[in-house]
Amino acid sequence: MIKVVSRNCQSYEIKKLKEHFIEIFFESNSLKKIKSLESVLLKPNLLGPYSPQKGVTTHPIFVSALIEILKDFNIKISLMDNPGGVNKYEKVLEKCGYTNLKKKYGIKIFNLTETGIYKIGKNPKYVVSKPFLDCQAIINLPKLKTHTFTLMTCAIKNFYGIIPGLAKANYHRLFPNPTKFAEVILNTYSLVKEKIVFNLMDGIIGMDGSGPSSGNPKNFGVILGSKDAIALDICAANLLGFNFKKIPIIYLSAKKYDLSYQEIKMLGDFQKKDVLENVNIQKCIISNRILRIFSTPLKNFIKIFFKIYPVFSPKKCTQCGNCIKFCPTSALTFSKNSTIPKLDRSKCILCLCCIEICPQSASSLKKSLLSKIFLN
DSSP states (O other), rough: EEEEEEEEEOOOOOHHHHHHHHHHHHHOHHHHHHHTOOOEEEEEEEOOOOOGSSSOOOOHHHHHHHHHHHHTOOOOEEEOOSSSOOOOHHHHHHTTTTTHHHHOOOOOHHHHHHHEEEEOOOSOOOEEEEHHHHHHHHHEEEEEEEETEEEETOOOOOOGGGHHHHHHHHHHHOOSHHHHHHHHHHHHHHHHHGEEEEEEEEEEEEEETTTSSSSSSEEEEEEEEEHHHHHHHHHHHHHHHHGGGGGGGHHHHHHHTTGGGGGGEEESOOOTTOSSOOOOOHHHHHHHHHHHTTTTTTHHHHHHHHOOEEEEEEEHHHHHHHOHHTTTOOOOOTTTOOOOOOOTTTTTOOHHHHHOTTTTOOOEEEEEEHHHHOOO
8 A cells, every 4th residue: 555645824924834744754764764864865846047936946834844854863054956957056046046945954955067067878768967867865845836838747757857858858859759759758657756755746836727837826735745746646636626537647657567446545634535626727728638639640631620729828928038049840940020929830740848947927829719629
């Protein structure tokens, strides 16, 4: 039996968080294992330079509570993530509230420029930051969010962050189909699976709608913890109202590691049958349906009648150029006298990287009338 422990928590109060974390570790039979560690690498979700209030990244107080517990156990602590795109790491840490963690607790925050990479496998070859494979143990600290390309981002998807930012774009180019891309996510998770000692999910303030960065911050009031990332994701999907069997990342992971729904026991304030109220998952479901259709062999024929493409808001766009630099097919450019990126639709593969990576939420999907009628 695999345990997933849940807590109802409505705010980021460090004392209360520490109490919840200790309870979760104890009830999941993980406290003894965690106490025995000499060192641990923390893996939060640091997608980009977003303030904690936006619900995009793992909240710094959530991480602070865990750090204080680990320091009480005399465990050496380090932290790392690879933000998406070309954002400067120092800017991401500062905006997300992590610069203060480094100062306050003296933890090591790894930077790709000083750690280097490993190249693993072939077809495709995976580029992985060294600390994730060199460390003794990992505690995974995902965020509870919807995701327009993968439906949901939580524990398993968080390990796409072991890949350096610009290298991620190449996998989007090679695997534009959501199900094929889910296999890439599963492969990155598998590279570090044996290092993961615990998964502790920040769902106090999460996101629904057009996640992972352009959706709506939502006070879900949830903390979930488990030794098993797949079991945690199944329970998280249920809470959001998804059928977990229709989320490729979760379905493929459960199949590969032979995990059945019946093996999971959910303890604490939420049960396996519980669903959070007023969570908008429809935007992600619709987007995923569209992306699957547009990645079929008939995609060029379909595009004649059903037009769907990214658009940019002149009011929100700051011309930072992140979307242009991160676009895996070079479909975006800046032209003279233009205040927004110009899209070459013939090159666009609808990977949604431009939407995900924009720090101002200036990019969104535009649908033709036929698309709205038949694909919604």
